[in-house]
Amino acid sequence: MVSHEDLAVRTLGPCRIDSPLAERLVARETTQHSVVEEDRILFDDTISMAGGRGLPVEQLPSLEPGGPRKRIYFDPAKTRVGIVTCGGLCPGLNDVIRGLVLELSRHYGVRRIVGFRNGYRGFVPRYGEDVVDLTPEVVMHIDDEGGTILGTSRGEQDPDEIVDALERLNINILFVIGGDGTIRGAMDVVRVVGERGLKVAVVGIPKTIDNDIPYIDQSFGFQTAMAEATKSIHAASVEARSAPGGIGLVKLMGRHSGFIACYATLAKDDADYVLIPEVPFALDGERGLLQHLRRRVQERGHAVVVVAEGAGQEYIEGEEPGRDASGNVRFGDIGRLLRKRIVEHLDAHGVENNVRYFDPSYAIRSVPANPFDSAYCLRLAHAAVHAAMAGRTEVIVARRRRRFVHMPMPLAVSRRNHVDPLGDLWLSVLEATGQPVRFE
Ligand SMILES: Nc1ncnc2c1ncn2[C@@H]1O[C@H](COP(=O)(O)OP(=O)(O)OP(=O)(O)O)[C@@H](O)[C@H]1O
Numbered sequence: 326m327v328s329h330e331d332l333a334v335r336t337l338g339p340c341r342i343d344s345p346l347a348e349r350l351v352a353r354e355t356t357q358h359s360v361v362e363e364d365r366i367l368f369d370d371t372i373s374m375a376g377g378r379g380l381p382v383e384q385l386p387s388l389e390p391g392g393p394r395k396r397i398y399f400d401p402a403k404t405r406v407g408i409v410t411c412g413g414l415c416p417g418l419n420d421v422i423r424g425l426v427l428e429l430s431r432h433y434g435v436r437r438i439v440g441f442r443n444g445y446r447g448f449v450p451r452y453g454e455d456v457v458d459l460t461p462e463v464v465m466h467i468d469d470e471g472g473t474i475l476g477t478s479r480g481e482q483d484p485d486e487i488v489d490a491l492e493r494l495n496i497n498i499l500f501v502i503g504g505d506g507t508i509r510g511a512m513d514v515v516r517v518v519g520e521r522g523l524k525v526a527v528v529g530i531p532k533t534i535d536n537d538i539p540y541i542d543q544s545f546g547f548q549t550a551m552a553e554a555t556k557s558i559h560a561a562s563v564e565a566r567s568a569p570g571g572i573g574l575v576k577l578m579g580r581h582s583g584f585i586a587c588y589a590t591l592a593k594d595d596a597d598y599v600l601i602p603e604v605p606f607a608l609d610g611e612r613g614l615l616q617h618l619r620r621r622v623q624e625r626g627h628a629v630v631v632v633a634e635g636a637g638q639e640y641i642e643g644e645e646p647g648r649d650a651s652g653n654v655r656f657g658d659i660g661r662l663l664r665k666r667i668v669e670h671l672d673a674h675g676v677e678n679n680v681r682y683f684d685p686s687y688a689i690r691s692v693p694a695n696p697f698d699s700a701y702c703l704r705l706a707h708a709a710v711h712a713a714m715a716g717r718t719e720v721i722v723a724r725r726r727r728r729f730v731h732m733p734m735p736l737a738v739s740r741r742n743h744v745d746p747l748g749d750l751w752l753s754v755l756e757a758t759g760q761p762v763r764f765e
Pocket residue numbers: 411412413414444445446478479480481482503504505506507508509510511513532533534650651653
């Protein structure tokens with residue numbers, strides 16, 4: 326259970342400098358639409374959860390609100406900022422970079438902003454990466470493209486070498502844009518910064534198309550990626566309906582969390598089966614997927630199956646799961662295995678079949694952000710700049726139940742966000758597909 330202590334935000338010191346944004350804050354008060362800096366946002370949102378703690382309201386776990394402060398820690402004229410993007414691509418990375426640079430330069434008057442190339446290796450001299458000056462002119466139209474203008478990478482780097490680079494360049498604020506691995510890396514940087522007695526703020530903007538960062542509303546880029554995924558489901562459905570015994574099979578990203586598969590399915594209500602890592606399924610047997618699918622094809626002539634890449638890994642034999650440079654597990658291809666097993670099963674039962682396999686893979690995450698995600702990225706970037714200028718460190722900025730908040734990095738990596746097999750989302754998926762609660 327998340328406690329008050331888990332939500333405590335670290336700061337570099339007292340805020341003694343008037344913020345250039347202070348005038349705009351004079352009339353602000355806590356409302357449905359804003360939370361003033363003196364206020365806190367309750368963590369629990371049901372009476373049973375909050376009441377179950379048995380605490381007076383002021384002692385309930387609460388989050389620090391995001392947003393501009395009247396007084397800030399860093400003197401903008403003397404502040405030097407670094408930005409890095411790490412991990413896999415996600416729609417909106419360029420929007421976040423652009424938002425950071427524009428907010429820092431236009432509203433706070435920060436003049437020295439650099440981008441480190443290709444993730445954490447951009448700090449390490451032996452890779453020979455250059456450092457990019459990020460000005461408003463450089464970033465103005467980068468949101469038109471997917472990817473990240475800074476490049477990204479996986480793979481472990483020595484936090485001491487990262488902090489050496491921060492020291493060499495006199496960086497006061499580091500923005501890290503990345504997923505759980507990136508945030509863990511940032512926590513190592515914070516540790517070394519502390520050991521050396523430096524005053525460097527490290528603020529994260531969480532990035533994951535898998536939507537697997539806990540305690541936040543959907544992560545940026547998720548909506549865009551999910552919308553892209555619907556195109557493959559639609560194509561699979563068209564193919565399936567246009568051939569005798571047509572079966573459209575779509576594999577979507579989602580290593581440990583099946584959010585993309587679930588939401589894309591709900592958005593394009595064409596799928597008959599959704600398989601996700603969180604819900605194990607039996608392939609064989611009277612109540613297994615294959616029998617069910619065969620009956621469905623015999624009755625209705627076609628079917629669409631959506632599978633998240635991390636689902637059903639226990640069926641992939643003979644292949645030791647590999648690891649990527651960051652140590653993340655590389656899964657076997659559940660889509661190809663399903664295709665093989667479906668064809669074998671239907672052939673064995675003399676059922677005509679035409680299986681079409683779609684693997685949109687990277688295509689869903691390399692596109693530019695849609696307008697919703699672009700706006701979301703910009704607002705996250707604003708919140709990140711406000712947090713950093715106020716000396717917050719080892720935090721990510723996040724939106725939780727539509728409020729922008731500061732969340733300590735340790736909490737953000739304390740667990741993974743999963744589709745709850747007993748929760749509302751999975752229930753909606755079951756209702757939309759009509760598939761059984763379990764294949765067992
Ligand atoms: N446990 C860890 N401790 C320190 N650094 C880490 C850790 N895990 C990953 N990193 C570093 O963070 C960077 C990005 O990590 P990773 O490749 O796991 O992507 P990610 O940020 O989790 O994003 P994605 O959502 O694409 O998985 C890499 O340089 C990696 O070495």
